[in-house]
Amino acid sequence: MTKTALVIGAGITGVCTAEWLRRAGVKVTLIDRIEPGDPAQTSYGNAGLLARVAIGPIADSSLLRKAPMMLLDPDSPLFLKWSYLPKLIPWIVPFIRNMTAKRIEEITAALLPLTEDSVDQHIALATGTSAAQYIRTGDYFYYYRDRAAFDKDRAHNDLLRRAGFTVIPHDRAQMLAIDPAISPAYSYAAAHPDHGWLTSPGKYVAALADHFRAAGGEFKRGEVVNVTNATVTLQGGEVLTADKIILAAGAWSGPLAKQLGQKSLLETERGYHLFLNGASYVPPHPFMVSDAKFVVTPMEGGLRCAGIVEFGGLTAPRSTAPIALLKKRIRQVYPDLTWDSADEWMGFRPSTPDSLPHIGALPDAPNVIVAFGSQHIGITIGPRLGRMAADIALGKRSNIDLTPYAPDRFR
Ligand SMILES: Cc1cc2nc3c(=O)[nH]c(=O)nc-3n(C[C@H](O)[C@H](O)[C@H](O)COP(=O)(O)OP(=O)(O)OC[C@H]3O[C@@H](n4cnc5c(N)ncnc54)[C@H](O)[C@@H]3O)c2cc1C
Structure with a gap:
């Protein structure tokens, strides 16, 4: 015992x-x-998202095709400290092996029982404690540049529907009704109901x-x-x-x-956030900017923009380019946004090859x-x-x- x-x-x-x-x-x-x-x-x-729909693996085989260009593109959310590459190889090799369709199906089946009742699990743990005040429930959105980008994401949305999740498409008029500050650069969205987020992780x-x-x-x-x-x-x-x-x-x-x-x-995928204190506008829900792969979350005191994957280990100092990219990207989402001050942060996701x-x-x-x-x-x-x-x-x-x-x- x-x-x-x-x-x-x-x-x-x-x-x-x-x-x-x-x-x-x-x-x-x-x-x-x-x-x-x-x-x-x-x-x-982190972005504070209780992401019930996050049932896919970190990457699929399309990354192999895209990664070289992404690493050279300063606007891409993938970064590598090149001196770290030799240390990364023992992790990358099994990571690639896990990109087959069969493995993706198995990994998805194993992630689903961990995420599907996550909002309820948080509520069960936090109820009766002061932590409960930081939990919010509502829809989580994916914002797309246009309808074509949403259609291109069909495999992802079909996978979610097969797993029992609801995906509700929104056109630009429907988006504006709930998020009036959104830039015309984003004209399509998908809502995922019954999600949650933390206002201060x-x-x-x-x-x-x-x-x-x-x-x-x-x-x-x-x-x-x-x-x-x-x-x-x-x-x-x-x-x-x-x-x-x-x-x-x-x-x-x-x-x-x-x-x-x-x-x-175990490898670390370093991630970054830009916290906009006193943001002049805060959306009513968190969302993923699907082309830029970062999440925008309304939080206590402002708006958090979090994402980026940087391979570089646990000891190398923070890079400046990821934060500059987040700043540029949030302006593309909310062109008129202003804020009082910004905090910058880097953290270490603990990631396995599968x-x-x-x-x-x-x-x-x-x-x-x-x-x-x-x-x-x-x-x-x-x-x-x-x-x-x-x-x-x-x-x-x-x-x-x-x-x-x-x-x-x-x-
Ligand atoms: C930019 C970014 C955005 C993210 N967004 C989300 C999101 O929206 N939703 C989501 O679900 N997840 C998100 N994540 C992932 C999530 O933050 C991590 O998976 C999670 O925080 C890991 O928690 P942990 O308890 O395992 O590790 P940690 O929170 O890092 O805690 C580990 C603890 O172990 C302690 N420790 C380590 N070694 C020792 C030692 N030798 N002796 C004593 N103490 C030790 C450390 O001090 C630390 O306090 C995000 C991550 C990043 C970087």
């Missing part, structure tokens, strides 16, 4: 795991080198962690330097023990998993459960992933087939 647990990482994944375990009566210590909700967490600066994570602490959970500040099947060692030498250890350290999980004999093939998270007990260290690799959808699936990790730690049978997320699948 699991009486005690250590959870490494207090981003959305770790906080949700810790809280579900605490609610099950486990004595939990949540460990992080920074405070929950700190801007250095990826869970802080960082404050949301912090509020969940505050609730966890107030209800008896322990938060310990420290850098984890070593993990075994029974212990966690912090920088400075303190050794903590527990019945179960959950590794939820986001993009930094790889080296800790490796200490336990686990090859994780777009699926690692979730499960480690074969060589069965008391350690991993829960990381939630790529572009970690906020969406945080409560679900946390519940799954907690159930595994509690020895409960999952009603979802866990095979696709097996931590040792890249062995």
Whole structure:
């Protein structure tokens, strides 16, 4: 029986795991080198979208054709720090292998149970806590340049319909009725009902962690330097023990998993946001600018524009071009928009070559459960992933087939 647990990482994944375990009566210590909700967490600066429809893998085979041109095009949302390329190859090779039609179908089938009830999962976790004030529900839109661009996206929309989602086309007049400031450059849209978003992802994570602490959970500040099947060692030498250890350290999980004999093939897709404080106009819903691949979300205090994929590892400094691109792109969406000041941010998506998270007990260290690799959808699936990790730690049978997320699948 699991009486005690250590959870490494207090981003959305770790906080949700810790809280579900605490609610099950486990004595939990949540460990992080920074405070929950700190801007250095990826869970802080994302687009805040509870993206139920995000059931496709990160990329399909069309990227292979487009990538060389995209990398040379300063207006493309794909960036690479070229000196990082040799380190990326072990990840890119299986990434490409996962682009077959068969694999895409399998990956989609494995992502669906993680995302489909994500809004309900957030509400279930946050109700009765101060985190609930940051959840909004409503439609999520894709904005297209024109009808032809929407038609070109048919495969994506057909996939969503087959999975049971509703896709409601909007012409320019219908768009203007709900988003009157939208530029004439965008004349078609698709609405995806029953979605959600967070008005401050960082404050949301912090509020969940505050609730966890107030209800008896322990938060310990420290850098984890070593993990075994029974212990966690912090920088400075303190050794903590527990019945179960959950590794939820986001993009930094790889080296800790490796200490336990686990090859994780975790890479980071660096992403950026531009936060427009005091934006003169805020739309009533979040939307994806489909040609520029960034999300615009109405948030507390302004408008967040978040997206970009940059390969460059965990230590290279922030680039300036992605932020300049977001600034240029938001002006194409809302030409008359003004704002008081802008914040710039970069974070680290934890991404696997098959777009699926690692979730499960480690074969060589069965008391350690991993829960990381939630790529572009970690906020969406945080409560679900946390519940799954907690159930595994509690020895409960999952009603979802866990095979696709097996931590040792890249062995
Ligand atoms: C630009 C951008 C936009 C995004 N938009 C969305 C979106 O709209 N919707 C969505 O669902 N997802 C989105 N995402 C993805 C989402 O933000 C991530 O998948 C998610 O935040 C990952 O959460 P995490 O808890 O795994 O990692 P993190 O939030 O990064 O937390 C990991 C924690 O582990 C701690 N840690 C690591 N190593 C150690 C150690 N050795 N010792 C102690 N502590 C350690 C870190 O300090 C950190 O606090 C976006 C990401 C980006 C970059």
